[in-house]
Amino acid sequence: MSAQAAATAVATKISPVTFKSDYKPIWCPGCGDYSVLSSVTKAFAILELEPHQIAVVSGIGCSSRIPAYTSCYGYHGIHGRALAAGTGLKVARPDLTVLVAGGDGDGYSIGGNHFMHACRRNVDMTYVVMDNHVYGMTKGQPSPTTEPDWNSKLSPGGTGLRVFHPLVVALAAGANFIGRAFSGDPNGTAEILAQAIRTPGFSFVEILSPCVTFRPEQREWKNVVRPSPVEATDDPVRATRRLLTDDGFNIGVLFKGDRAPYAPPMGKARKTAAELEEGFAL
Amino acid sequence: MAAVRSSSAGPGGSKGGGATAKRGVTAAPSAPRKAGAKAAKAATSATSAKSAGATAATGKKKSFSLVIAGSGGAGVMTAGTMLLEAAARSGLYGLMVRSSGPQIRGGEAAALIRVAQHPIENMDDRFDCLIAVDWMNLQRFADEIPLDANSVVVGDPNEGEWPEAFALSGARFVPMPFKATAKSIPGAWPNMIALGLAAGLLGVPSKIVDEVIAGSLKKGGDTLEASRKAAAAGREVGAGAGVGLDGTRKGDGTGRWLITGNEAAGYGAIRGGVRFVAAYPITPATELLEWMAPALSEVGGVLLQAEDELASINMAIGASYGGVASLTATSGPGLALMTEALSLSVTSEIPVVVVDVMRGGPSTGIPAKSEQSDISIATSGLHGDAPRLVIAPNSVADCLAATQWAVHLAESLQTPAIVLSDQFFGQTRAVIDRPEDLAFKPGRAIATAHAEGYRRYADTPSGVSPMAIPGTPGVAYTADGLEHTERGIPSSQAADHARQLAKRERKLALADYGDRWADIEGDADLVVVTLGSATGPVREAIARASEQGVAARLVSVRLLAPARPEVFAGALAGARKVLVVEQNHSAQFHRYLRSVYDLPGEVRSYCHPGPLPIRPAEVLRVITEWSQE
Numbered sequence: 001m002s003a004q005a006a007a008t009a010v011a012t013k014i015s016p017v018t019f020k021s022d023y024k025p026i027w028c029p030g031c032g033d034y035s036v037l038s039s040v041t042k043a044f045a046i047l048e049l050e051p052h053q054i055a056v057v058s059g060i061g062c063s064s065r066i067p068a069y070t071s072c073y074g075y076h077g078i079h080g081r082a083l084a085a086g087t088g089l090k091v092a093r094p095d096l097t098v099l100v101a102g103g104d105g106d107g108y109s110i111g112g113n114h115f116m117h118a119c120r121r122n123v124d125m126t127y128v129v130m131d132n133h134v135y136g137m138t139k140g141q142p143s144p145t146t147e148p149d150w151n152s153k154l155s156p157g158g159t160g161l162r163v164f165h166p167l168v169v170a171l172a173a174g175a176n177f178i179g180r181a182f183s184g185d186p187n188g189t190a191e192i193l194a195q196a197i198r199t200p201g202f203s204f205v206e207i208l209s210p211c212v213t214f215r216p217e218q219r220e221w222k223n224v225v226r227p228s229p230v231e232a233t234d235d236p237v238r239a240t241r242r243l244l245t246d247d248g249f250n251i252g253v254l255f256k257g258d259r260a261p262y263a264p265p266m267g268k269a270r271k272t273a274a275e276l277e278e279g280f281a282l
Numbered sequence: 283m284a285a286v287r288s289s290s291a292g293p294g295g296s297k298g299g300g301a302t303a304k305r306g307v308t309a310a311p312s313a314p315r316k317a318g319a320k321a322a323k324a325a326t327s328a329t330s331a332k333s334a335g336a337t338a339a340t341g342k343k344k345s346f347s348l349v350i351a352g353s354g355g356a357g358v359m360t361a362g363t364m365l366l367e368a369a370a371r372s373g374l375y376g377l378m379v380r381s382s383g384p385q386i387r388g389g390e391a392a393a394l395i396r397v398a399q400h401p402i403e404n405m406d407d408r409f410d411c412l413i414a415v416d417w418m419n420l421q422r423f424a425d426e427i428p429l430d431a432n433s434v435v436v437g438d439p440n441e442g443e444w445p446e447a448f449a450l451s452g453a454r455f456v457p458m459p460f461k462a463t464a465k466s467i468p469g470a471w472p473n474m475i476a477l478g479l480a481a482g483l484l485g486v487p488s489k490i491v492d493e494v495i496a497g498s499l500k501k502g503g504d505t506l507e508a509s510r511k512a513a514a515a516g517r518e519v520g521a522g523a524g525v526g527l528d529g530t531r532k533g534d535g536t537g538r539w540l541i542t543g544n545e546a547a548g549y550g551a552i553r554g555g556v557r558f559v560a561a562y563p564i565t566p567a568t569e570l571l572e573w574m575a576p577a578l579s580e581v582g583g584v585l586l587q588a589e590d591e592l593a594s595i596n597m598a599i600g601a602s603y604g605g606v607a608s609l610t611a612t613s614g615p616g617l618a619l620m621t622e623a624l625s626l627s628v629t630s631e632i633p634v635v636v637v638d639v640m641r642g643g644p645s646t647g648i649p650a651k652s653e654q655s656d657i658s659i660a661t662s663g664l665h666g667d668a669p670r671l672v673i674a675p676n677s678v679a680d681c682l683a684a685t686q687w688a689v690h691l692a693e694s695l696q697t698p699a700i701v702l703s704d705q706f707f708g709q710t711r712a713v714i715d716r717p718e719d720l721a722f723k724p725g726r727a728i729a730t731a732h733a734e735g736y737r738r739y740a741d742t743p744s745g746v747s748p749m750a751i752p753g754t755p756g757v758a759y760t761a762d763g764l765e766h767t768e769r770g771i772p773s774s775q776a777a778d779h780a781r782q783l784a785k786r787e788r789k790l791a792l793a794d795y796g797d798r799w800a801d802i803e804g805d806a807d808l809v810v811v812t813l814g815s816a817t818g819p820v821r822e823a824i825a826r827a828s829e830q831g832v833a834a835r836l837v838s839v840r841l842l843a844p845a846r847p848e849v850f851a852g853a854l855a856g857a858r859k860v861l862v863v864e865q866n867h868s869a870q871f872h873r874y875l876r877s878v879y880d881l882p883g884e885v886r887s888y889c890h891p892g893p894l895p896i897r898p899a900e901v902l903r904v905i906t907e908w909s910q911e
Contacts, residue, residue, distance in 0.1 A: 023771060052755040057600065067760045068771065073752040074760030075603055076772075078626050081596035084560075084588070088600030088608070089752075091586055092558045096604065096752055117589040266557070266606075269582030273552050274719065276577055280539035280549075281716070282370050 016041040021071045032183035032209030033063050036130050042190035054097045057086040061103040062137045063130035080110030083118040090125045098125040105135045108144040108164050119173035124261040126196045126203040132211035140214040167243045176201030178255040182225045183209040201261040228252035345398035346527040347406045349427050350476050352415030354388035357473035362393025365480045368494045370713040372486045373531030375401045377712035390419040403677045404818025407899040410525050415460055415472045421445040429453040434525050458519045469508035478513030482520025484527050539714050543707030544570035546681035547637050551609050554689025557583030558608040560597035562590055565649040566705040567611040567639040591616040595623040603632050605751035611637040614656050621663050627698040628668040630761040635692050640704040642892045652705035653892030654814055657870040660700045661843050667783055669790045671699035672843040676817035678712040690722035695789050706815040732756030737768040741781050745789025790844040799841035806833035807858040813839050816863050816896045823901035832909045845878035858883040867891040
């Protein structure tokens with residue numbers, strides 16, 4: 001932190017509380033998303049941002065309610081399209097810090113195509129997925145990250161489908177920053193988020209965030225997560241090998257590339273709208 | 283299949299009983315399809331011959347219609363485009379419609395051109411001349427290129443017989459050995475012969491043709507000379523073909539534009555302030571996007587090619603939330619994908635404009651041909667009670683003004699606007715008078731920093747509440763597709779829902795749309811209500827009816843939604859007969875009008891689907907026959 005920035009932070013008293021709204025979350029008691037909200041606000045404070053410089057964009061689902069729980073500009077759009085909305089916003093307004101957030105159903109199922117193309121496009125924004133391997137808002141259906149034999153009313157006996165591996169897909173599609181966090185470690189998660197936001201290009205952070213209502217067995221996650229045994233790599237081949245062989249509980253920054261973000265020039269006019277008519281005049 | 287339907291019993295009447303076939307127009311809709319189509323065709327050509335004869339008898343050729351056709355790669359579109367430019371530079375007005383077979387590339391193609399001494403908005407009933415560079419698959423265009431005994435077909439006598447479909451029309455054949463002539467001039471192409479030939483018919487000076495050739499050829503030297511020679515060879519045949527347009531010219535095209543409807547819509551959007559576009563390619567909207575991509579970067583904006591239409595519309599809404607006027611363009615299938623997000627635009631009050639360049643539907647339908655068949659989805663297609671603006675430009679030139687207006691209305695009312703263009707406008711290049719630069723004011727109402735007690739969705743008298751733009755301190759809020767309180771907090775309470783529904787409806791109902799909502803011409807008690815690209819043919823039909831002593835009023839509706847019963851009733855005041863004309867199978871416009879307005883007098887519908895355009899003669903016949911009842 002520079003001396004000037006530190007002075008500004010003190011002067012305006014920016015702290016995680018600055019980024020919280022007075023609106024009470026609809027989440028169930030014990031939901032991992034409370035901790036994620038706390039980590040997000042901590043990350044904003046670490047980065048010394050101000051609420052009006054940030055847009056938190058989401059789709060639909062329990063975790064997608066997060067924008068209104070912050071004091072930032074929020075956008076709570078439609079199911080699966082958060083990344084598209086965030087992309088449009090960031091390209092049109094490169095000055096804003098854009099954080100897109102949602103759940104595993106929103107991001108990997110209905111929004112799967114946008115996930116892949118957001119990684120490819122590499123717009124400078126951060127995508128947070130609160131993954132609890134279940135559709136919570138619709139009361140317990142399997143998502144793409146749900147185990148194939150998980151029983152539910154909608155898919156009795158399980159879906160029989162192989163689980164989706166978001167980190168491997170993100171890497172293959174071109175995400176520039178890939179991390180995994182655990183909601184039970186809010187400080188560690190805040191650090192990862194701060195790094196993700198700071199890193200230019202498309203940053204993807206998967207946060208294991210238990211659903212204690214429909215997946216009570218996820219309370220056990222706190223006993224199995226561990227810091228990643230190795231440092232982040234910028235080598236996609238090594239990262240792929242690691243991601244394909246880990247058990248899904250290694251926490252930390254796993255890949256950090258240096259691909260230039262997609263940032264078409266906005267607002268740099270060479271002509272006025274009126275001058276374009278030259279192209280039509282006989 | 284054309285159908286006049288008497289609808290005093292309501293437009294949704296049963297196909298057999300509710301629909302009434304009119305003498306000389308078509309079989310009833312319940313008749314076997316083939317027989318009906320044949321009857322319609324026979325009727326059309328009979329009327330065409332009659333109208334052409336009348337034109338010949340007066341000795342005045344008001345306009346001249348010709349086709350340059352050939353197989354893919356023969357360069358007929360190039361020749362057509364150059365001819366239109368040369369005609370424009372010689373002081374003529376005109377337009378060129380592109381028509382091609384089902385193949386993406388390499389199939390048969392036809393440039394349909396109509397020129398005149400006055401502005402032209404639509405095709406005629408028939409063609410004066412068909413110039414066939416070759417005969418390959420040309421019969422596929424027989425429906426689109428009606429000829430008659432006064433027409434001339436120019437073709438290569440060494441390349442076999444001309445298609446029976448055209449020979450049956452009684453047209454006169456004029457031989458032009460395209461291949462042999464091109465071969466005799468090293469480096470020449472048959473399409474340049476066709477260009478010269480057509481220029482000869484229209485009396486366009488060879489000097490202008492040569493200038494246009496020089497302007498369009500990147501290489502000079504031998505190629506340029508060969509093309510000029512080829513054009514000169516064609517000119518000789520054209521000048522002696524015995525048909526043509528008289529030579530009077532007004533001006534030299536200065537102050538006029540050559541523009542397609544897609545370009546006009548794109549330019550209108552930019553004039554309206556659009557600086558962000560996200561879109562997915564789709565025929566026939568692609569050219570709009572391809573024009574906008576470089577144009578936007580010139581004016582400091584950006585066009586982003588999205589992964590699909592769901593992304594396009596959500597990117598546009600995201601950018602608009604950021605304070606940048608945004609747009610996407612698509613066609614029917616894409617519009618269908620966008621409807622969920624359009625309802626988000628309604629509820630979250632984030633403006634966005636969608637230009638729908640309509641094509642034959644449903645489903646993939648007939649992608650490269652025109653049809654006015656997205657009226658229902660545009661006016662009624664969203665979920666929930668979702669007031670939206672639907673605006674239909676009614677000429678190539680109006681694509682500019684109407685789209686600019688749509689941007690202005692969407693921005694100032696914070697709501698989605700759908701612009702209903704179509705393939706005819708989109709891909710037709712026209713000579714138009716330079717449009718005035720409209721400066722609509724005001725734009726979007728913006729919240730100021732630290733506004734006291736800011737409520738994003740405040741229930742104001744006008745229904746419009748200032749929008750905070752991200753980056754503005756002290757007024758941050760969450761835009762939400764969930765129903766919400768005035769502050770924007772999600773709410774499922776009845777009172778909040780009722781208040782916000784009323785607010786969103788009221789802001790559209792109270793807006794000032796001025797005179798631009800419709801073009802109203804005349805005050806006769808027979809009123810033809812139409813929209814979009816059906817307007818040109820209807821206007822021409824009314825002008826011809828007037829020459830025959832039959833008066834009709836034109837009401838071309840530009841603002842389809844919101845519906846405003848009092849204003850519409852004013853436009854139809856004194857009407858005893860109301861004819862609704864549109865280009866689709868199920869009378870979508872007619873049914874929409876019936877659902878939102880009380881139409882006075884007796885109401886009839888005249889409609890047929892694409893790809894055949896509504897032609898002036900069809901409408902003229904319906905008007906004159908009904909006027910005699």
